Amino acid sequence: MPPFATNICALVCLCSLVQVSDxxxxxxxxxxxxxxxxxxxxxxxxxxxxxxxxxxxxxxxxxxxxxxxxxxxxxxxxxxxxxxxxxxxxxxxxxxxxxxxxxxxxxxxxxxxxxxxxxxxxxxxxxxxxxxxxxxxxxxxxxxxxxxxxxxxxxxxxPRPNSTVDELLRLFSSKGLNKSDLVALSGAHTIGFVHCDQFVNRLYDFHHTKQPDPSMEPRLLKALRMTCPPAGGNTDVVAPCDVMTPFTFDHMYYGNLEAKMGILATDQALFLDPRTKELVQMLGKDKVRFFQAFSQGMEKMGVIGIKVGKLGEIRKNCSRHN
Ligand code: HEM
The missing domain is CATH 1.10.520.10 (Peroxidase; domain 1)
Incomplete structure (x- = not known):
């Protein structure tokens, strides 16, 4: 594509973005x-x-x-x-x-x-x-x-719990979110719970090796194995996303990743991948910075594909179209 075409495209895309979120x-x-x-x-x-x-x-x-x-x-x-x-x-x-x-x-x-x-x-x-x-x-x-x-x-x-960092970056980028947004928004896993089936492969048969994920801290591995058997367990059983402070929205999630205590493979991968590792370390050190990055990420995520003006409707009942 000739350079002027790229510029026109960039300008048009930018204008439509500005118009909608404006x-x-x-x-x-x-x-x-x-x-x-x-x-x-x-x-x-x-x-x-x-x-x-x-x-x-x-x-x-x-x-x-x-x-x-x-x-x-x-x-x-x-x-x-x-x-x-x-x-x-x-x-x-x-x-x-x-x-x-x-x-x-x-x-x-x-x-x-x-x-x-x-x-x-x-x-x-x-x-x-x-x-x-x-x-x-x-x-x-x-x-x-x-x-x-x-x-x-x-x-x-x-994304899926076994998506690679490449896949995560590509998916987030397709939504207008960059690498920093991916790392900051994943910080939402500082609260909440995960069902065993979302990470059980890491405990017993990581990447079909019949071995646990070597990037999981051994004591965490032991504790999670007690909660989640390899097969036939109660499908309602959950583990905390943030094993240290599961109910508090803080930056502990990132500290966990540095300590090999991420629950999902996608969480731990953010610390293992050189493209995202530094961001994890930075947010792990600085709660104020995490809060700023998370707020900004939520604002950016909150304008993805929005309908404004005459598009869409104001539903009377959220579970049904008017
Ligand atoms: C980066 C890719 C992401 C993946 C692969 C992912 C995957 C998951 C999975 C598998 C669960 C557990 C579901 C269950 O077993 O019940 C979960 C929970 C959760 N996710 Fe994510 N997630 C991602 C990003 C995000 C983002 C961007 C947010 C919000 C900004 C978010 C917020 C949460 C929260 C708060 C929970 C806990 C839900 C609960 O306790 O009910 N996640 N995520």
């Missing part, structure tokens, strides 16, 4: 629903007490929504063949869906027909980050809800 703003609902943030926070903080699993699961729900055809609440639609039904979404906790539905009900009672489910999910995810001890970053709003939700779109748009 239509979002922190005070989008300042006239139509001035108490929106308080309303969502009241539900999130109640859920955080009643059903603590709502916190990590809602943060994860936001990620799964954004990566598959944009942050448009398409993940919330229930019914056969929807995103929610896809194999890679099988472990998304019902508590997360329940949290968004409850917040929507409260918001609808105060400002009917105005606020999208996509924005409520983005705000709730931020609230849970903050409630768990993480940063309280501003959330841009003005997204509209998508009218399409297809299970078939999930597989190629989500």
């Amino acid at each position: 239509q979002l703003s922190v005070d989008f609902y300042s006239k139509s629903c001035p108490k929106l943030e308080q309303l969502v926070f009241s539900v999130a903080s109640q859920r955080f007490k009643e059903a603590p699993v709502s916190g990590p699961s809602t943060i994860r729900l936001f990620f799964h929504d954004c990566f598959v055809d944009g942050c448009d609440a398409s993940i919330l639609i229930s019914g056969r063949g929807t995103e929610r039904e896809a194999f890679d979404n099988r472990n998304l906790a019902v508590e997360a869906f329940e949290t968004v539905n409850r917040a929507k009900a409260v918001v609808e009672a105060n400002c009917p027909g105005v606020v999208s489910c996509a924005d409520i999910l983005a705000i709730a995810a931020r609230d849970f980050v903050h409630l768990a001890g993480g940063p309280n970053y501003p959330v841009m709003k003005g997204r509209r809800d998508g009218t399409i939700s297809l299970a078939s779109r999930v597989r190629n748009n989500m």
Whole structure:
């Protein structure tokens, strides 16, 4: 491609990016629903007490929504063949869906027909980050809800627990997220839980070697083997994503990776790969920097594929199209 064509393309792409995310703003609902943030926070903080699993699961729900055809609440639609039904979404906790539905009900009672489910999910995810001890970053709003939700779109748009760093970098880059965003956003694994089937191969038969993953700390390996048998175990059993401080949103996740105590192969790989190792070390040393990088990553992730203006709809019920 001749140089001028590259430049024109860069300019056009940049303009369309600026235009779409320009239509979002922190005070989008300042006239139509001035108490929106308080309303969502009241539900999130109640859920955080009643059903603590709502916190990590809602943060994860936001990620799964954004990566598959944009942050448009398409993940919330229930019914056969929807995103929610896809194999890679099988472990998304019902508590997360329940949290968004409850917040929507409260918001609808105060400002009917105005606020999208996509924005409520983005705000709730931020609230849970903050409630768990993480940063309280501003959330841009003005997204509209998508009218399409297809299970078939999930597989190629989500990372897997055994993805390589190459695959992660490629996938994140296809969403407009760079290497630093990958490392910072993976820091969400500072809270929450992982089912045994997502990492059991590391304990007994890593890469079909019949040996455990040599990059796992031996005491952690022993403890996880007691929790997760090679076969026939209870499929509901989980291990904490951050074995040191599983309930606190802090930068311990990165320290764990340096100590060979990452749970998912993809987590540990961020420390093993020379392209991401330094970033892990940097965020492991500096909580303030992690909070800044995470907030920025969430803002960037939060504008992936958004629908604004006349696109999409404002759903009345988050689980159903209007
Ligand atoms: C980098 C690629 C990623 C991979 C391969 C990955 C994979 C996973 C897996 C396999 C689980 C455990 C699910 C289960 O067994 O229930 C999990 C949990 C979780 N993930 Fe990720 N994830 C990634 C990135 C992210 C990002 C970017 C976020 C949010 C910004 C995130 C937030 C979470 C949270 C909070 C949990 C805990 C969920 C809970 O306790 O219910 N993850 N992730």
